[in-house]
Amino acid sequence: MRVGIIGGGITGLALTHALARRGVDSILFEGADDVGGVIRTSRHDGRVVELGPQRTRLSPPVQRLVDELELRGEILKARPGARLFIWARGRLRAVPHRPRGLLTGDLLSPAGRVRAALEPLTRGIRPPESVARYFRRKVGREAYGRLFGPLISATFGSDPETMPAARVLPMLLGPLGVKRSLLAAARRWEPAATAPAFTFRAGMATLPRAIARRHAERIRVSTPVEDIRRSGRRFEIGHAGGCPDSEAVDHVAIATPASAAADLLRNVAPAAADRLAGLRYHRVAVVPLEVESAPEGFGFQVALGERWRTRGVTWNASLFGRDGVCTAYLGGGLDPGVAAWDVARLEQTAADEYEAIHGVAATPIRVARPRLPAYDGSWTALDGLDLPPGITLAAGYTGRLGISSRIAEAESVAEGLAAGA
Structure with missing residues (x-):
């Protein structure tokens, strides 16, 4: 069997590696001149600057990939005991490590803690309720607005009011959280139960570039794919990468954003292409900042209803020792109007709000604006999606976002392909 992979983001690259490990032949096509997709690392005055994901978790699939690529020595783990914070009621408040800490800490008012404590008595998902409605019903408006809403929005870059609970929550909480107690599922907050957060000394782009080097003979960059055609029992991948042109x-295996996947499927699966073309995305502005100092911890998210346009900040300086660098996020589904702002306004807003919140100066370095799946009502188009035998979708919109989740899905797809080879 020979597998054609379209898209050189982390999913397509991890799939290439997983197929090679299983002895399955493959070829990957990437239209850009570099691999990695939304994983982008640059340098500023010698400092590592991330323009996409700032970190991932050393989950078992990630650890295996890191070890096989001989990158263990390049890992930079998060500072032990680092806390995540929420900006609420005029200051930063620590998110508890343990779920029951939500009922005793200062993140919620006494009334909010009492309401959250009633969560085990509430029922599970009630389709077709939204993620926001589900959490408000389970833990109350205050706990939703100050904790669950900001964290879910940060995880998906979307607006929980528009996200169907029945589709999104199984990805977020797993069966335990959906069927039983939400607070019980939140045990994953505990450090002992969570794979450690990490990056690489030279930045997150270390991972996709290492895969590309390891499997250079299987990967073609600067080779945009134009179409997919049937050829008997096989497929012809038409590309603009030279002669031959297919x-x-x-x-x-299509590992591209939904709009690109729709274009590729027009000839072989027009009905599926129409569905994929309707999936909505949001733009998130990523603004690295040069700062005088940062507090100790992961960073913070902003409670719903607060005045800031900044939705959150990663404190790279304290978390990973990235001297003088923090990363702000604006826009996404909670503030879609930010997508229309020019670069100067994004930079100024991020810098001004960092200084107002932390009391120290910040200078913007640059701006990136990745598009992320909205996971909103348009995602029902994936229900019953009919693809021809021999074509698989493997991208952010087919599962959960995040490097660890993308690597895990690539392993699953590779296992299925190898079993059918």
């Missing part, structure tokens, strides 16, 4: 494969 590649014959037995199976196609």
